[in-house]
Amino acid sequence: MTGIRLTAPDPGWAIDADVVVVGSGVAGLTAALRCSAAGARTVVVTKARLDDGSTRWAQGGIAAALGEGDTPEQHLDDTLVAGAGLCDEDAVRLLVTEGPAAVRRLIATGAAFDTGADGEILLTREGGHHRRRIAHAGGDATGAEISRALVKAVHETGIETIEDALVLDLLTDDAGRAAGVTLHVMGQGQRDGVGAVHARAVVLATGGMGQVFSSTTNPAVSTGDGVALALRAGAEVSDLEFVQFHPTVLWLGPDAEGQQPLVSEAVRGEGAHLVDADGVRFMAGQHEMAELAPRDIVAKGIMRRMRETGAEHMYLDARHFGRRMWEERFPTILAACRAHGIDPVTEPVPVAPAAHYASGGVRTDLHGRTTVEGLYACGEVACTGVHGANRLASNSLLEGLVFAERIADDVTARLAGGDLPARPAAGPDGPAPPATGPAPRTCPLPAPDTRHEIQRTMTAGAGVLRSARSLERAAAGLDALHERAAREPEGGARAAEPCVETWEAANLLLVARALVAAARRREETRGCHWREDRPDRDDAAWRRHLLLRLDVDGTLVVGSTGTHALPPATHRTTPGSAGTPQ
Numbered sequence: 001m002t003g004i005r006l007t008a009p010d011p012g013w014a015i016d017a018d019v020v021v022v023g024s025g026v027a028g029l030t031a032a033l034r035c036s037a038a039g040a041r042t043v044v045v046t047k048a049r050l051d052d053g054s055t056r057w058a059q060g061g062i063a064a065a066l067g068e069g070d071t072p073e074q075h076l077d078d079t080l081v082a083g084a085g086l087c088d089e090d091a092v093r094l095l096v097t098e099g100p101a102a103v104r105r106l107i108a109t110g111a112a113f114d115t116g117a118d119g120e121i122l123l124t125r126e127g128g129h130h131r132r133r134i135a136h137a138g139g140d141a142t143g144a145e146i147s148r149a150l151v152k153a154v155h156e157t158g159i160e161t162i163e164d165a166l167v168l169d170l171l172t173d174d175a176g177r178a179a180g181v182t183l184h185v186m187g188q189g190q191r192d193g194v195g196a197v198h199a200r201a202v203v204l205a206t207g208g209m210g211q212v213f214s215s216t217t218n219p220a221v222s223t224g225d226g227v228a229l230a231l232r233a234g235a236e237v238s239d240l241e242f243v244q245f246h247p248t249v250l251w252l253g254p255d256a257e258g259q260q261p262l263v264s265e266a267v268r269g270e271g272a273h274l275v276d277a278d279g280v281r282f283m284a285g286q287h288e289m290a291e292l293a294p295r296d297i298v299a300k301g302i303m304r305r306m307r308e309t310g311a312e313h314m315y316l317d318a319r320h321f322g323r324r325m326w327e328e329r330f331p332t333i334l335a336a337c338r339a340h341g342i343d344p345v346t347e348p349v350p351v352a353p354a355a356h357y358a359s360g361g362v363r364t365d366l367h368g369r370t371t372v373e374g375l376y377a378c379g380e381v382a383c384t385g386v387h388g389a390n391r392l393a394s395n396s397l398l399e400g401l402v403f404a405e406r407i408a409d410d411v412t413a414r415l416a417g418g419d420l421p422a423r424p425a426a427g428p429d430g431p432a433p434p435a436t437g438p439a440p441r442t443c444p445l446p447a448p449d450t451r452h453e454i455q456r457t458m459t460a461g462a463g464v465l466r467s468a469r470s471l472e473r474a475a476a477g478l479d480a481l482h483e484r485a486a487r488e489p490e491g492g493a494r495a496a497e498p499c500v501e502t503w504e505a506a507n508l509l510l511v512a513r514a515l516v517a518a519a520r521r522r523e524e525t526r527g528c529h530w531r532e533d534r535p536d537r538d539d540a541a542w543r544r545h546l547l548l549r550l551d552v553d554g555t556l557v558v559g560s561t562g563t564h565a566l567p568p569a570t571h572r573t574t575p576g577s578a579g580t581p582q
Helices: 026-037 072-082 089-109 142-157 225-232 265-269 295-309 319-329 331-339 395-417 450-461 468-487 500-521
Strands: 004-006 014-022 042-045 160-162 165-172 178-185 193-204 243-250 273-275 314-317 349-358 361-363 375-377 441-443 546-550 556-560
Touching (some): 004 165, 004 225, 014 026, 014 395, 026 042, 026 193, 042 193, 072 089, 089 142, 165 193, 165 500, 193 395, 225 361, 225 375, 225 500, 243 265, 243 295, 295 314, 295 349, 319 331, 375 395, 450 468, 450 500, 468 500, 500 546, 500 556
Parallel strands (some): 004 441, 014 042, 014 193, 042 160, 193 375
Antiparallel strands (some): 165 178, 178 193, 243 349, 273 314, 314 349, 546 556
């Protein structure tokens, strides 16, 4: 364990549970519902409202071998190709074989997918899929429907929820095992300010880190909180260099920042074409699947054409759809475009790549266990090995669903078997706090405006196009921000005050430094990691995973696996060597 914590007041209140789930997307709520159904006292902590996470923004759908003639084996093959040699085949096989039944259980929970006149689920295609296997809801509002159904089920089940709460750090017992979390509630009433949830198991389902870049499809809450918490707790993370940039994000101008509207890959799946300003289909001939190639290939194709023509964006042309198809199949995208003065019924849509999905994250095994005993992770915050170097379209919702179920089954079995430590006995003032060993070291807090500096630094140096020089500049800029925060002693006149903005900035800075450290180490181009100075894929040297952890002195340590297989997620409660400092 690192013993490193965010600078924060001591908890002023506490509750206890068997399981605390942090996050309320498809992964978090699925895990919570299944744990609760098995009799575990479950608490859900979420940063905003229950339905404000990344899941509700998912447009395209959820991939599973549900159609006639499709098989899990074909789904596996497409996933392995997209993952560019770094998928964990066992994890992918679990995903595709358990996926169809998991989707049907989601439907039984109340999620209503689009169906045809015969009552069968309608399926579409997206990039990298050789078959129609993407189930969708509301045309292009799949995530919103899944979120609605799961939130409704949570309310009906009576699971305890704490909304508007930013998780801060992992609590551990004297053996280094997870024993709950500290959190700050951004509201009024009894649970205001910093508190604690003491639990026998902690499930991270905090989503992604897209806000580390200036332009992203991720909501404002996606500040890498789960990965940062895990690093401070001593857990290993993996594959952080593989950030997927979605090829078709609505281009709102050169100065646009923050969350940008997504134009789903399903639009291309239904026959839209990528064209330049002259109407030329530039993806034709670049890949056998043209616009439906895996996302990394399409993003690179767009960036190349932008460079060749000196343009700031390309276009997605779906005028041939006609008004009715746009209104019935893609009403959400149509509304977003029109809100920005663009009518896709009559004109091509300007698009450019933007940060979309983190294929890496907190390293887990096939049961969602991390390298810290009692700490689990699922969804975008986790690295299960499913996505490899590039996520296959619409596998994310399925991964969250399947691995959340596996986590819930593992947690409840271990609770019943006594394999997880008992909750501390409650005293007259509420639950007893878990032992934490030596006094924790505090992480320096950057000033709130550091967030924008981090985003600009990452966009310039570690975006779609990377090189040794750009990454070196990014690392230097991030180190300077880190050192600037560390120079001001806690309580000093210019020290940043503990608050949501400074805690988020600290999380963004840590995950940005970790991402750049991994990107600098991987001297090749693979999947969505594109090194201009190393344009070729090098299986002999780099068909392996990078593992990162935070040392007790706050140094990031980077190591690599010997092969493309992820090692077992062995629990480690004392510092070990994973590589050389960065």
